[in-house]
Amino acid sequence: MRADAVRNRERIVTNAVRLFAERGPDVQMCEIAAAAGLGVGTLYRHFPDRQALALEIGVSALRAMTEFAGAAREREDSAWGELHAIVRHCATLPLALAKSLSELVPEEAGLAELERSVDDLLADLVERAQKEGTLRKDVPPREVVRLVSVVVCRPGARADDYLTVVMLDGLRAD
Amino acid sequence: MRADAVRNRERIVTNAVRLFAERGPDVQMCEIAAAAGLGVGTLYRHFPDRQALALEIGVSALRAMTEFAGAAREREDSAWGELHAIVRHCATLPLALAKSLSELVPEEAGLAELERSVDDLLADLVERAQKEGTLRKDVPPREVVRLVSVVVCRPGARADDYLTVVMLDGLRAD
Amino acid sequence: MRADAVRNRERIVTNAVRLFAERGPDVQMCEIAAAAGLGVGTLYRHFPDRQALALEIGVSALRAMTEFAGAAREREDSAWGELHAIVRHCATLPLALAKSLSELVPEEAGLAELERSVDDLLADLVERAQKEGTLRKDVPPREVVRLVSVVVCRPGARADDYLTVVMLDGLRAD
Amino acid sequence: MRADAVRNRERIVTNAVRLFAERGPDVQMCEIAAAAGLGVGTLYRHFPDRQALALEIGVSALRAMTEFAGAAREREDSAWGELHAIVRHCATLPLALAKSLSELVPEEAGLAELERSVDDLLADLVERAQKEGTLRKDVPPREVVRLVSVVVCRPGARADDYLTVVMLDGLRAD
DNA sequence: CATGAATGAGCGTTCATTCAT
DNA sequence: TATGAATGAACGCTCATTCAT
Structure with missing residues (x-):
């Protein structure tokens, strides 16, 4: 896995954790992506869907x-x-x-x-x-x-x- | 106010209370209506919108x-x-x-x-x-x-x- | 046809004409009824549906x-x-x-x-x-x-x- | 802005103009989208709501x-x-x-x-x-x-x- | 017969997900 | 590979029409 891919994945997780914690389970995917400074597509490359992201974090x-x-x-x-x-x-x-x-x-x-x-x-x-x-x-x-x-x-x-x-x-x- | 309308209003409130309590604030309007044995329209006749229902209950x-x-x-x-x-x-x-x-x-x-x-x-x-x-x-x-x-x-x-x-x-x- | 039924029908037509003229073809049925001082039901007793009313007036x-x-x-x-x-x-x-x-x-x-x-x-x-x-x-x-x-x-x-x-x-x- | 996005925006406007002109202000959003060969979502990405579209055209x-x-x-x-x-x-x-x-x-x-x-x-x-x-x-x-x-x-x-x-x-x- | 409450199909809009660039 | 534009199912709400009172 490329170094920047790893960094992106981490950024996604970190920001998802923060947003889920701050605003509850209804945060939008594109907002998480934006918070990580990435496009939605990148988020979906790392996590096939919303559940996968939630699962990973949980x-x-x-x-x-x-x-x-x-x-x-x-x-x-x-x-x-x-x-x-x-x-x-x-x-x-x-x-x-x-x-x-x-x-x-x-x-x-x-x-x-x-x-x-x-x-x-x-x-x-x-x-x-x-x-x-x-x-x-x-x-x-x-x-x-x-x-x-x-x-x-x-x-x-x-x-x-x-x-x-x-x-x-x-x-x-x- | 007609007797059955009163009964319906009560049914809506009762069921909304139960559903909001059981499943959180994201329950769908039409599900509340269905739970009360009514159509969505009826729900909206009694409460102009989702907020109004939540407000009434709160x-x-x-x-x-x-x-x-x-x-x-x-x-x-x-x-x-x-x-x-x-x-x-x-x-x-x-x-x-x-x-x-x-x-x-x-x-x-x-x-x-x-x-x-x-x-x-x-x-x-x-x-x-x-x-x-x-x-x-x-x-x-x-x-x-x-x-x-x-x-x-x-x-x-x-x-x-x-x-x-x-x-x-x-x-x-x- | 009872005298009041005739009066009601006239009131409906008069008000429908006025409202259609003032506000275009999108006026709501219940508004026409209200303008005539009647319930929607009465309007529908006289005109089976919106088209029928429009037709009559036209x-x-x-x-x-x-x-x-x-x-x-x-x-x-x-x-x-x-x-x-x-x-x-x-x-x-x-x-x-x-x-x-x-x-x-x-x-x-x-x-x-x-x-x-x-x-x-x-x-x-x-x-x-x-x-x-x-x-x-x-x-x-x-x-x-x-x-x-x-x-x-x-x-x-x-x-x-x-x-x-x-x-x-x-x-x-x- | 991407080339195809520009083209799509134009297609939306062109078709909206045509439909509004042909059939009056009541045309449905999804019909405009369909006429442009697009999904509704795309229409809404370009114009936040019906008013915005009408405004742009006007x-x-x-x-x-x-x-x-x-x-x-x-x-x-x-x-x-x-x-x-x-x-x-x-x-x-x-x-x-x-x-x-x-x-x-x-x-x-x-x-x-x-x-x-x-x-x-x-x-x-x-x-x-x-x-x-x-x-x-x-x-x-x-x-x-x-x-x-x-x-x-x-x-x-x-x-x-x-x-x-x-x-x-x-x-x-x- | 008059009433207005109940109904539900249908429209505007959102957002998770896909896919062309 | 990263991007964000495109998609369309699904939800909130409206209103023509029906029907119990």
Whole structure:
């Protein structure tokens, strides 16, 4: 693949991510292309259709999540710490985006499956936090994951805002 | 107004509410009409355009909120109790919807203003709860309102689900 | 036919004539009905569809023309005088109207035929005027009729305006 | 601009002119597109909406008129000659069209203003003809302009037909 | 019989996608 | 290969016509 083709593809993805995040899933293809400083045709050369673009973005965001979670596990020395790190990181972007895009890709594409695997991973983390006694035990892990998702995926979420803090306080054991 | 016209108007509103809630703000007009068992023309006779429909629904949802809040103040004997009642009620519907529709109506329509007045009302309630010592004081009232909105407006929210409970626990003083 | 039904029919025709004349052939049915102080349903009871209404108006306007021409022949003592009278009368309304409506009715309805018979009548009149020496002879009668139609059918035509006068001067022999 | 895009734009304009002239201002957009051998989308790429198309056509027709009038002034050696030339030219097309389109564009677009400026130009020409003694003086210039417009704008007008001749004879001094 | 609410085909317009340049 | 012009299916909305009240 030629160097400039690679650069173009990256520009498309970067700008698509930004626009999808800023303005929701209805952004027009030609606007994404324009934001990347390219013609629509070039966009379509890289992604056969709108779904493919959404899929690519969703998948890479979720993969990034998985990787980040793995790294956090190495770095942090408590499940609660991992959770904090992840929440802080998510608020920077990717999970919210992936959710907002999932309405654009069909079931078969497997994005939902990937989402589920990220949820599994988080549920597992929550369970560990419950076991280590830092997270309240009266809420099923899945539900904690949903709560975290909701709070973290709201548009404009930031790691240190009151909402996140209150949520974490609500989750802490005791 | 003829009896059946009234019934039809109600059917339109009911179905529009349901569809907007279930599938977001992009539902097609003719689908709403079909869901109500009517032709598009009928829908347009009752609501001159898509905005008008969204506005009607948004406004009536917010008005219902205001009324409910007033009634709750009579009925409950603590601000915390009022908040519980409202959260429980919201989860049944209206606030979430109004927010999701606000992107469909132009600024001048005044929906945003109405939203703000509901937020004021809630912020006031939160402040009272803080004064009576039932709600933690380290979060500004406005932020509490945002949190409540986010949790309550997520699609599929229910009064008694874990998310709501955790959020309320996170808000309780101490 | 009941007395009020007759009155309604008349009101419809009167108002339709006025609206077609004032605003061209695109007026909406329900506007005509409203102008007549009636519901659309009533309009459709009297005229099965838009064409039927147009036809009725066109036909009666042309018949009125024919009658007027006949009366003028009795009354006036020169073909030139008849022509003057007719031009003056036309400018009050009917011919223009009939022409503007003819695009609304299908060929088979026979409006065109009626129009042709009125044109014949006028052509005959012109020929007589040429024979009596009051109207220039170098223009074929049919062409004179077309000229008169154009001038008289322009919206806002009046019997005594400059256009009519110039035309008549242009037609006078010598 | 690409060569074929230019060609397409021209094809659209040409066909729109023809269709508006032949069938009045109600022609459908997709018919214009089809007549040009193009899809609707292409039409809309060149002209954002129906008004824009009408405006373009109207404006360019009127500009052509102005230019032609200027050229005629150079070429002809009497105001009467200029009038003849213009009438002959108009009958080929543009003025009629512009008038019929003016109902499609909103007041602000300025088409009416342009029309007025063309009328001014003609009125001036008429006045000069009156001064040089070739055109009857008992009709105000504005009225002459109206007459010329009516006669020349009738659908199917031709420079050498009897109507035009009679009109000019009616206008000649004495 | 009068009414005006309901209907739905049809037009103007948008935008994802294709393809000539 | 990159471009952006061309395409046409699909959506919002209108209005002639029908039919329940």
